[in-house]
Amino acid sequence: MPQILEPHPPCIVLGLETQIGLGLVRELGRAGVTVIGIAYDPDAIGLSSRYLARKLVITQPRSPELIAAIVALGEELGPCCLIAVSEVNMGWLAQNRHAFGRVRPVVPTPETLAMVLDKQRTLQAAREVGIAVPETAEPTSMAEAEALAARFHFPAVLKWKDPNAIARKLGQAGLELLKAEYVYTPAEFLAVAARYQPVGEWPMVQAYCPGTGLGQFFYMHKGQAVRRFQHLRVAEWPPEGGFSSVCDAVPLDQHADLQEQSIALLRHIGWEGVAMVEYRWDPATGRTVLMEINGRYWGSFPLAVQCGAGFGVISYALESGLDMPVLPPVRWGQRCRMVSTELKRLVRICLQPGKIVDRTFQVRPLAEVWRFVRDFFRPGVGYYVWNAGDPQPFYTDVKNLLRKVVRR
Template sequence: MLKTAVIGTDSPIGLAVVRELGERGVPVYAIGNRPDSIGGKSRHADRFFLRPRGPLAQWLPEFVTTHEIGAVMAISEQTLAELCALRGTLPGCLVIAPEAEKFALVLDKSATLDAARSVGIDVPASWQPLAPQNENTFPTSLTYPVAVKWSDPVAMIDRLSAASLPLEKVEYADNPEALQSILRKYDRIATWPMVQEYARGYGFGQMLHMHRGEATLKFQHRRLREWPPTGGISTCCTSVPLTEHNEQMMLSERLLRSIGWEGPAMVEYRHDPATGRYVLMEINGRFWGSIPLAYHCDANFAWETWRCAVGQAKLTVSRSPSRPRHRIARYMVPDTKHLLAQMKNALPMAEKLVLLSSFIFQFIDPAACYYVWSVRDPRPFLSDIRSIISQAARRGKPAPDGSPRIPPAASTLP
């Protein structure tokens, strides 16, 4: 088995990848940004290393040579974009990453929507501002509410940071005044996010692993809760049988085939059961945030990616579980934040009671599983508890030099 470096093991995504590979005997060298990286605490990580400062190109070649690494994988979009550029440049080491131009396409939401439209997938009406706007210059076709998001978020990270502006995953505007307020923030960098129609329904993801034009593994899930509640990361999601949404799965596979995609991807929709409409949100061309659910359902995308890349199986045969396990996966700290936020909202008391009872019942639901906790691999969970307690104890206390202490971000358990 090739020694495999996994870069970015601080999150539940990286932890799931470490577990999948390690359980199958792959020697995993976990690389994280913090000493308490949860993936590095897994019993499936052979060794753990703190990520050196600087771009991958500055330190990865030496790391690969020193530790005789045979394959490299990355978790975050930003790191994966760097890794794509290193394909073919590390002698004796397989870079498991998409082609740079394919990855750039799925990062660009405008290009993704064009590709989806060409294969018959419904896409949201979109408008890309190219100059400062006011209410009088907004397209008359806009209907509210609207979602405001960057066409290529990764490309905006440095530019926004230089202007001390946060990278917002998505913002919402209920009227022209609210939209103008959002767009005006970006006048000083002369670049504006894309404005899209708000798609009703729930978050629905179809996950596929593509190899040589065919899907070798499929899975799908429905989002039950998100943080923030207006749209963000999935904090609770449930598996959906592959016997459902068949026609949409065929369209998702056709979309990935049309762009020549190789490797794992999640095609993300908003699905409205009342109308039957599926509206494409994006293609996630990396291991996605809810991959722990797929892992607990035995749909092992990290292993499938590894084995296809190194040629370890009959690659044309579908690896989708014929009867995947039904599971509900929870990302506990954000899920708790979701509950508390909804309890404070002006919701009917009956609706609040339903939310609260569902939240509590899922602790005893035999189908429930967790992003971090695993009875077979408890150390990441225990490490995360220690980190959260330590951060809470330090919060607000001055650092040794007297300056305010800024706590690092927790991975958030379980």
């Protein structure tokens, strides 16, 4: 891990409730950066990290109280940067970027962020640079949905083009925000489409793409990719596809041409800063298809921290006016796990296979249990939350999980 030499300003991290914010705190703290953490939840796991120099809990998200607290930090500490984790926080910071006094949020422009959050616009940009994308349609009425059902090649996955924007409307209609729904026939699609008729908006319809999640990660600075990293998903939650519960670091000599395409896409949309370009890769055919861009730190970020990728340190240094840090080579062959999510996944696979909505998913309970156990003894395995040098967040996480169980 590179050391940031004195003198240097502190860094504020907003969003300590998940392993992502915790990973940022650990990476920056180990590099010698003074880290101030802000959380909305007093039980946020990141608040327990030994690498926090100071912690604040602001229970009203994205509020005038939070703005005032950030401005006060800037007055006390001097010019410094603020790194946020979630897309919702980033959008709020981008819209209010001039309201924080001497604190500079590390966010893209509102226009660039809006483009990345809109999956349809992202897919169109990908087409323009020659990246394969799934067959995709977006009905705007029930009549269009009925016409689409007659011509689309099912099976398909239904996704909202901007989940953050639709969540409130769905809630007001008493509907759950589902990240992905699988439909296998026109009739199944029309049944789902009818459910959303009271909202007056419908999810994108995307052709099902077999394969495994392949994530490519970049730090873009003045149009150049100054750091690269990539991982392959070993296990996901939910099992049929979602976010990584286990992932492996993949050497950069693999999928090299695809990396260049990803960089071309980020340049095309004018992206600056950290980004994840996510694909579905089918090892049987070698075909890769773009799923989305995440213009933020990603859920499996602890793997990048474990491997020494240094994305948080790069962001801090460049946004603080320091030189590009000299980074050690990335450590490959590493695996990272979120054991609590793995256990939930095993319960679904072994005891509730009927709840797995992707009918093509191969249910192999014995193989899944064996891999789960074997990984505890595999060299080079790290964990999303547990770290022997900073154990308290793990204990806080266990306490929070037990509290949820008792409440249920």
